[in-house]
Amino acid sequence: MGRDDTIFALASAAGRAGVAVFKVSGPKASDCVKLLTKREIPPPQRAVLRQFRGTGGLIDEGLVLWFQGPASLTGEDVAEFQVHGGRAIAEALAAELGALPGCRPAEPGEFTRRAVEHGKFDLTQAEAIADLVAAETEAQRRQALRQYGGALGRLYGTWRADLLKALAWSEAAIDFSDEELPADAIAEARRSAETVRGAINTHLDDARRGELVREGLFLTVIGPPNAGKSSLVNALAGRDVAIIAESAGTTRDVIEVRMDLGGYAVVLADTAGLRAAGEAVEAEGVRRALARAEAADLVLVLLDGSDRNSSVNLPENMVNKPVLTVWNKADLPWPLRRGGLKLSLKTGEGLEAVIAAIAAAAKERLEGGGDVPLLTRPRHRRALREAATALERAAEAQQTELFAEDLRLALRSLGRITGQVDVEELLDTVFRDFCIGK
DSSP states (O other): OOTTSEEEEEOSOSSSEEEEEEEEESTTHHHHHHHHHSSOOOOTTOOEEEEEEETTEEEEEEEEEEEOTTSSSSSSOEEEEEEEEOHHHHHHHHHHHHHSTTEEEOOTTHHHHHHHHTTSOOHHHHHHHHHHHHOOSHHHHHHHHHHHTTHHHHHHHHHHHHHHHHHHHHHHHHHTTTSOOOTTHHHHHHHHHHHHHHHHHHHHOSTTHHHHHHHOEEEEEEOSTTSSHHHHHHHHHTSOOSOOOSSTTOOOSOEEEEEEETTEEEEEEEOOOOSOOSSHHHHHHHHHHHHHHHHOSEEEEEEETTOTTOOOOOOGGGTTSOEEEEEEOTTSOOSSOOSSEEOOTTTOTTHHHHHHHHHHHHHHHHOOOTTSOOOOOHHHHHHHHHHHHHHHHHHHOOSHHHHHHHHHHHHHHHHHHHTSSSHHHHHHHHHTTOOTTO
């Protein structure tokens, strides 16, 4: 990808729509406006009505917006064309733009990448743009919007500033050892580095809440055969995703479905009924059900409320895992009054209470970050662990030179999160999964 190229993309969804929006960014953006409209560029940041013409004549009539760099999204000259959203119009306009010398279609994420390169965003904000586009739930939207506002970047920037100050004192002690420096300069530098290390470790000890908000909390439904697990999954999903039958052992493998429960993304898994299986396929289904429950963030145990002997023995390693107990078939006589939620999947009684309980458990699991923004990506976590390891070595370093070197390594790791160092080696990875036009 040439950095001097002028790029363009359809920034709105492909297909028939009321409006199609094209974005153009680069040194020849003004030429694109002039050649397509046969007129001069409009005043900056004003929408003007123009006709778009190509080699075959009039293409359409629509709006042109002009943003003079660096006061634009990418920091370059940017033009935006808003035309009617017919497929033929979009294809004709794209063909004309692609035929202009030095103008080419944008790669995924290239507009945002250029914004990062021109200092409009740091990498955490750029990643938040992708999260905003992909957000399916209210919790995902809130988290992405907070990160887009720079909350993570400011937090890491504060730590970086503290470490830079500590490094400056260390370097001064090394380079000017014969000069008079404050007696407690190195001691203060060490205290500052230790404070940052403690803050990083606290930040890392977050039970992956931010990542779970992005990716979805894994909820596994387990229980004995014919308790109604597949019916519950279908009821929660609002559609038939699991096979329902009167015979026991219908579900043999793990069936997953993504959904929005109470504003949180939940990956719900239906599993095989737990019992002493007599044949190999069902036994494998039971094994997978238990393995899926062990790996889940939340387990819902569904039992048959009309069966006096209905129960599930959870493995010892699941004793401390969050578990919701739900008794199905509340429309039938209940032989025992046991703890847990009552539900009738036949009549729908208790379903709203079950959904509310799942949402409450998800909120308890995913919220609680307070005013400190949450980690949202494994890339951030790896870099922070590297920084914490370097600061741990720094705390043990007896020589000022070794202490300073470990501070530099910690700063380098923090800088990789926001893109303040090693930008080129990170950009391809960060923007690989962006959509075209962003």
